[in-house]
Amino acid sequence: AAGVIQSPRHLIKEKRETATLKCYPIPRHDTVYWYQQGPGQDPQFLISFYEKMQSDKGSIPDRFSAQQFSDYHSELNMSSLELGDSALYFCASSNRGSANTGELFFGEGSRLTVL
Amino acid sequence: AQSVAQPEDQVNVAEGNPLTVKCTYSVSGNPYLFWYVQYPNRGLQFLLKYITGDNLVKGSYGFEAEFNKSQTSFHLKKPSALVSDSALYFCAVRGRGSQGNLIFGKGTKLSVKP
Numbered sequence: 625a626a627g628v629i630q631s632p633r634h635l636i637k638e639k640r641e642t643a644t645l646k647c648y649p650i651p652r653h654d655t656v657y658w659y660q661q662g663p664g665q666d667p668q669f670l671i672s673f674y675e676k677m678q679s680d681k682g683s684i685p686d687r688f689s690a691q692q693f694s695d696y697h698s699e700l701n702m703s704s705l706e707l708g709d710s711a712l713y714f715c716a717s718s719n720r721g722s723a724n725t726g727e728l729f730f731g732e733g734s735r736l737t738v739l
Numbered sequence: 740a741q742s743v744a745q746p747e748d749q750v751n752v753a754e755g756n757p758l759t760v761k762c763t764y765s766v767s768g769n770p771y772l773f774w775y776v777q778y779p780n781r782g783l784q785f786l787l788k789y790i791t792g793d794n795l796v797k798g799s800y801g802f803e804a805e806f807n808k809s810q811t812s813f814h815l816k817k818p819s820a821l822v823s824d825s826a827l828y829f830c831a832v833r834g835r836g837s838q839g840n841l842i843f844g845k846g847t848k849l850s851v852k853p
Contacts (some may be wrong), residue, residue: 665845668843669841680850714783716783
């Protein structure tokens with residue numbers, strides 16, 4: 625079965641650079657979530673989109689932005705990168721039905737390292 | 740605010756023994772509770788959920804969890820542990836008023852020794 629696809633899987637950037645992460649949800653899933661997991665930490669919710677509109681916002685820094693496109697894929701844009709942004713970034717998707725019961729399907733994650 | 744707590748950073752069990760990974764919750768309204776498993780450098784995989792109904796929930800890979808309202812707990816259990824069960828386990832609760840956003844506990848590392 626198709627899963628959530630994230631790219632790139634690994635990314636190395638310098639401080640103050642920008643980075644863009646992409647997420648392709650499971651086909652027919654209309655909701656996308658972004659999570660950040662620091663080393664040894666639990667995943668922290670950043671932001672979510674439903675039908676291309678922002679539906680919920682968590683602890684996303686102002687330096688970050690995200691959007692969901694017409695084909696339901698999503699991109700997380702991170703600017704003025706800081707060392708503390710080094711983390712595993714997960715995308716998850718769900719459809720309206722499973723969203724109401726909370727089952728999210730996660731991608732393998734994108735590991736961002738800021739030097 | 741919705742939250743879950745996992746009191747143990749690590750749980751060690753011998754293969755073939757029963758295992759329990761603990762989780763307690765604090766919510767407003769009815770709790771939507773979940774367990775996810777994470778293998779090293781991998782994404783989170785859904786194990787099971789409690790929404791309503793029977794307090795004993797059965798999930799993937801032989802895992803089950805018991806919802807206990809009086810103790811506000813949702814412990815994960817398995818009758819006989821396998822070495823391959825060694826991983827990081829996260830308890831989660833659905834955020835209040837959200838479209839499905841999950842709030843995770845700190846995680847418990849399960850180590851199963853042969």
